[in-house]
Amino acid sequence: MTMQFNEESFRGDYTFRNSPAAIRRFPFPFDRDEYMYSVNIEQHPGGPEGSPFEFAFDVDEHYVAEMKDREITLAEDPMRCQSLPHMELAGWDLLELIMVSKARDYPELFKLSRDGNAWHWINKPLGIDKKFTFLDPTTLPCGPLEYITRQAQGDFALLHEREGNLWLDAGMVTSQADWSLDFDVGMNFFEWHAPVPKARKMGVFDKALKFLLAVTQEKSYRRLNWTMTVNPRLDTSPENYHKWGPEKRTITPENVGAKQFLRVELQTFWRLPRSNALAFPIRCYLCNLEDIATQPKWGRRLHRVLRDIDPDLAEYKGFAVNQKVILDYLSQFDDGAETSPGIFPD
Amino acid sequence: MSKLALKVTAVETLSPLVKRFRFESPTGAPLPVFSGGAHITVEMPEGEIVRRNSYSLISDPYDGSGYEIAVRREDRGRGGSRHMHTKVREGDEITVSAPANHFQLDLRARKHVLIAGGIGITPFLSQLKQLGMEQKPFELHYAARSREEAAGLKLLPGAAHIHIHISDEGARMDLGAILDGQPLGTHVYTCGPDGLITAVADQAARLGWPKTSVHSEAFTAPPPGEPFEVVVKSSGKTVTVKADQSLLEALEAAKVEIDYSCRGGACGRCETHVTACDGRILHNDHWLSEAERAEQKTIMPCMSRFKGARLELDL
Known part of the structure; x- marks a missing residue:
């Protein structure tokens, strides 16, 4: 099967759209009719064929357009990609992980030939054919982290382990849910999570850190996180809040189904071999309410989750201002019927 | 923890007490590369007991053609290193963990x-x-x-x-x-x-x-000691720890789920809460502080032992 890539935009005229197949494979994050924090962690990769969990790094119909959007964001603000000097080796680790995974999982799109450290990488969707020397940064046009993450959907954080903590010492962040790499770079696990309400008191972060420090090579994990975004915008950054913040006020009962998106992050955790750093890719998936409601189970469940959510979380996830309009819209899909367990559509 | 089934391809005597071992994939497939200071855990089955000791990797971290370790024979130990020295030969099959690292270089250093x-x-x-x-x-x-x-x-x-x-x-x-x-x-x-x-x-x-x-x-392997018993709180089951077995190994043999990594009292992974203690915990780890040791409310099963009437673990 040859993958078709959409021509679409994530800003300005917002022509982003999901095909019916993309809707059905959307990683709907709620496995029950209510939501509270949990350490909802599973092994990764692995999942139903065609799902975004099947492969290490999911490639979908939005790949080419997302990479173009990243290019625009980086041209306006190069600080979206940073790597402290000791993190270069982790960048090579990540480059290897992504190239090897993509060439294995999508042989019709990517090809990697290796002869010792002489590597040849072909990325057909982006038209890249590059020979370079692994671990020699002078043979790439930019650092290894930037090079590979300009070719991989989602944001990437590289975490350095020391003093029993994890430090956010490198990353590529252009499709984030309102956080800033430039602000957080160099912070430890508790510092960069400080804005999350309630969780620290619940002990969530102590448990999460303990879990992450225990992640070993050859065994990776994932979890889903979510928020809400008005318009299909990848770059909802603090730096550009003046561009997207006001858009929250454009929601009306007439346009909410098309303009209000559920934003899901597929977060994965990898121990990198050479650097012993952790890679934390955060892949963003967008789906608007009317597309979600095409799956009756999801329409019912999303209504119940957003209706009963803790007000602090509605505020933190940035949709409290539109909660009533969203609920009025979603209530038409909730007939009170029972929903089946699990995240997948019926 | 993912495991690798390897083959012993070389055994070399380096000194009267130290031998070098090389392990390779039986299919020739490259092994995962690793970072300097990493270790693997080697499984040593002997009768009903499976001993597991962790050893630092001494080979080139970026060379996936094989893993090498050096093992010092500890005649007063509980038998892991003696097993490596006397039982393990070229051509044997051996199961090891994927590499993990609790002693990595801080690459920020000048x-x-x-x-x-x-x-x-x-x-x-x-x-x-x-x-x-x-x-x-x-x-x-x-x-x-x-x-x-x-x-x-x-x-x-x-x-x-x-x-x-x-x-x-x-x-x-x-x-x-x-x-x-x-x-x-x-x-x-x-x-x-x-x-x-x-x-x-x-x-x-x-x-x-x-x-x-x-x-x-x-650098320590679990010490042997007198046999003792522990009670697993969730099941009420009593587990006997033999003289030449660590508490962690005894729990594993009894199919009690417990996490571990270094098996040398350094990484903290197997830290376990104690729900009842009538006696004295013999702390042999490098993880708990003096105050924590004195409280007797936690134990590191990879290294530590017990002497007394009753020890119940929150497992």
């Missing part, structure tokens, strides 16, 4: 000072290769009692910044001289007996080194 005592040389052998590839300034100090016992001599390259201190020859290591005058931003790493680790930490503190620049890995 310079690395590595201090090894005896068999504590092992984690530095892979780190040396990584430092070489990274082209980072370093110096290594290797202390041993006698030249005959110094197994590391056969594994160390000759170089100006590799210093050998043989105490029988009157060349004892002078920690003050090593640490004094190092450039700002230097990190020091010690592996060896507890006394050496403490001496380096004390010397570094006297010279005003930041604590975060001082790293160590204590």
Whole structure:
């Protein structure tokens, strides 16, 4: 099967759209009719064929357009990609992980030939054919982290382990849910999570850190996180809040189904071999309410989750201002019927 | 923890007490590469017991063609190293864990000072290769009692910044001289007996080194001891720990789910809450603080034992 890539935009005229197949494979994050924090962690990769969990790094119909959007964001603000000097080796680790995974999982799109450290990488969707020397940064046009993450959907954080903590010492962040790499770079696990309400008191972060420090090579994990975004915008950054913040006020009962998106992050955790750093890719998936409601189970469940959510979380996830309009819209899909367990559509 | 089924492809005697082992994939498939200072856990089945010891990898971290370890025979141990020395031969199958690292180089350092005592040389052998590839300034100090016992001599390259201190020859290591005058931003790493680790930490503190620049890995396998019993709270089951078995190994044999990594009391992974203790926990780990030890509310099953009437674990 040859993958078709959409021509679409994530800003300005917002022509982003999901095909019916993309809707059905959307990683709907709620496995029950209510939501509270949990350490909802599973092994990764692995999942139903065609799902975004099947492969290490999911490639979908939005790949080419997302990479173009990243290019625009980086041209306006190069600080979206940073790597402290000791993190270069982790960048090579990540480059290897992504190239090897993509060439294995999508042989019709990517090809990697290796002869010792002489590597040849072909990325057909982006038209890249590059020979370079692994671990020699002078043979790439930019650092290894930037090079590979300009070719991989989602944001990437590289975490350095020391003093029993994890430090956010490198990353590529252009499709984030309102956080800033430039602000957080160099912070430890508790510092960069400080804005999350309630969780620290619940002990969530102590448990999460303990879990992450225990992640070993050859065994990776994932979890889903979510928020809400008005318009299909990848770059909802603090730096550009003046561009997207006001858009929250454009929601009306007439346009909410098309303009209000559920934003899901597929977060994965990898121990990198050479650097012993952790890679934390955060892949963003967008789906608007009317597309979600095409799956009756999801329409019912999303209504119940957003209706009963803790007000602090509605505020933190940035949709409290539109909660009533969203609920009025979603209530038409909730007939009170029972929903089946699990995240997948019926 | 993912496991690798490998084959023993070389066994070499390095000194009267130390042997080198090489493991390769039976299919020739490349093994996962690793970082300097990493270890693997080796499974040693013997009758009904499966002993598991962790050993530092001494081979080139970026060479996936095989893993190498060096094992010192501890005749007063609970039998793991003796098993490696007397039972494991070329051609045998052997199960090991994927590499993990609790003693990694801090690549922020301007310079690395590595201090090894005896068999504590092992984690530095892979780190040396990584430092070489990274082209980072370093110096290594290797202390041993006698030249005959110094197994590391056969594994160390000759170089100006590799210093050998043989105490029988009157060349004892002078920690003050090593640490004094190092450039700002230097990190020091010690592996060896507890006394050496403490001496380096004390010397570094006297010279005003930041604590975060001082790293160590204590090199110990679980000690044997008198047999004892523990109760698993969730099931009420009583588990007997034999003299030559660690508590962790006994729990594993009883199919009690428990996480681990270093199996040497250093990483904290197997820390377990104690729900009842009528007796005395024999703490042998490097993880719990003095205050935590005194409380007797937690135990590190990989290393520690118990003497008394009843010990119940929150498992």
